[in-house]
Amino acid sequence: MSTIRTMLGKGLCGVLLACSLSARAADADRPRVIVVGGGLAGLVTAYELQERGIPSLVLEAGTAWGGRVATVEYGKGLRAEYGLHEIWDKNPLMDYVKKFSIPLSEPEQPYSSVYMDGKLFPYVQDTAAAFHASLFTPEERAGYDRWLKECEALYDETRAGALTPRLAELQKISFAKWVESFRLSPRVTEFIRLGLECEVAADWDGISAVYGIMQEDIFLHGTQQCRHARDGNGTIIDAFVKAIRGPKVLGALVTRVVRARGADGKTRVVVHYKENGVMRSAEAEKVVLAVPYHMLHAIQMEPSLTDEQWRAVDGLSAGTYTVVHFILDVAANKKLLVDGKIPFPVLTRGPLGVIYGFLEKPEPGQTEEAFTLLVHGDYSRSYLEPRDKIRGRLLAELDKIWPGFSSFARETHFYGHHPAATPGWPVGRSPLDELHASLRAENVGLYLAGDYLYSSHSDGAVRSGREAAVKVAAVLAKAPR
Ligand SMILES: Cc1cc2nc3c(=O)[nH]c(=O)nc-3n(C[C@H](O)[C@H](O)[C@H](O)COP(=O)(O)OP(=O)(O)OC[C@H]3O[C@@H](n4cnc5c(N)ncnc54)[C@H](O)[C@@H]3O)c2cc1C
Incomplete structure (x- = not known):
C-alpha cells in the first residue's frame, strides 16, 4: 500500500510538475506585446522582439501579409511588383534579405534612362x-x-x-x-x-x-546599387512570416487601443479588433502601432496621441502612387531593347511616371512579359477616372515613345494605392524636426512604427520596427511579468 501511495505520490508530483512547467511555458509564450499591422514595420518589430525573447501577437487587417510590399503572379511564370520595387544597398532591409538567404537580382545602377524634351535618353552605356x-x-x-x-x-x-x-x-x-x-x-x-x-x-x-x-x-558618395528579390519581393515577407513563431492573425482590423499605467508603473494594453465580423480583444503590456500614418486616424486611442504627435502626423503631406501592369507580347522587345540591352527604368514627367518596363529579359520560350508603370504625384490622382479611359491614354503616351507599342499590349491591370500612399514633409517640415521626434516617444505603453517615422520608404519602415522592438525590450527587461 505504502509503495502504491509512494508511487501515486511520485506520479502526482510528476503530473503537477509537468502541469506547472507547461503552465509556465504557456505563460512564457503569452504575448507581452501586440503589434498592429503586418507590413514590413510590424513584421520587423515582431521578429526583433522574438530575437530578444519577447513573445508578441501580430494583428493584420488585410487578407495578406506585407502591406505595401506586394507581388502579383499572372501565371505562366509572369510576376510583377505593385508595391516596393527597389532595395538599395544601405537599406537595413538588406540585413534580413541576407539573413533569410533570399535570392536577389543582379545589382542595378542608381541612374535611370530619362525621357526629356520629347526624347528618350537610354542608360545602356557601361558607366554613369x-x-x-x-x-x-x-x-x-x-x-x-x-x-x-x-x-x-x-x-x-x-x-x-x-x-x-x-x-x-x-x-x-x-x-x-x-x-x-x-x-x-x-x-x-x-x-x-x-x-x-x-x-x-x-x-x-x-x-x-x-x-x-x-x-x-x-x-551620393559614389552612388548605391539596388536589387530586388529574384522571385518577387513578396518572398521577403514570406520569410518573415515563417520566421516569426508567435501568433499572427490576418483579417484582424484593429479599431480601439486602450492603455493604462498601474500603481507599479507597468502598463496594460487592451486591443480591440474585428475578425470575421466579431469584435474580439487581446491583452498585453505594450502595443506597437505599425500602420501607415493616415490610418492612425481610424484607430481610437485611449489615451490619445499627444497634441504634438497629432500635429506631427497631420502636418505630413501625401505622396501618391498607382501601379499599372501591361501584359505584353515579348515581340515588343524588338522595339524596346536598345542595342539588345534593357533601357528600363525610364523616368518621365507626365502621365507615365516611372516606366519600370521589365528588368530582366524573357526566358527562352516565354511569349508574354509583365511591363510595369509606377505613376506618381498628380498624375496618379487622375486615377479616379474610369480605368478604360486611362488605359487608352497611357497606351497613346507609350506609342509616342515607342510607335506601335499598344499593338503588343494584351491585358492591363491597375493597382491604385491610397491617396497618401507615402508620407512627405512639406516646406517647414522634415524627418529631422523636433515635432517629428515626438512620434518616436512612448505614449503610455504605445509605440509607433512605420516608414513615416524616418523616411517615405522601406528603410524607414525597417528602422522604425527595429527601434520600436529595442525600446520595448529594454522596458520589459526591467519589469519581468
Ligand atoms: C507603389 C509603391 C512603390 C514603392 N517602391 C518602393 C521602393 O522601390 N523602395 C522602397 O524602399 N520603398 C518603396 N515603397 C515604400 C514601401 O513599400 C513602404 O515604405 C513600406 O512597405 C511601408 O511599410 P510599413 O510597414 O510602414 O507600412 P505598410 O506596408 O503599409 O504596412 C502597414 C500594415 O498595417 C495594416 N493596417 C492598417 N490599419 C490597420 C488596422 N487598423 N488594424 C490592423 N492592421 C492595419 C495594413 O493593412 C498594412 O498591411 C513603395 C511604396 C509603394 C506604394
Missing part, C-alpha cells in the same frame, strides 16, 4: 559618366557635379539626425527653390527633378529642401 556625357555638355556636367557636391555635404549634416542651423534654414524652402538657386541649365534642373519626384511621389515644389536632400542619398 558615359550616360551623363550623352545627356549633358561638359559645362552642364560641371554644374551637375557642383550641385551634387553641395548635396553630399548637406546630406552628411542630416546624418546626425537633427537640424543644424544650415538645415533649419533649408527646411523653410522647397526642394525646387533650393535646386533653382544653383542656376543650372534647364536640362540639368529637369534631370534632378526627374530623379527626385518619382522617389517622393509628389511635386518638388511641395516638399522641403531638407526632405529632398535626404531622398538623394542613393546618388
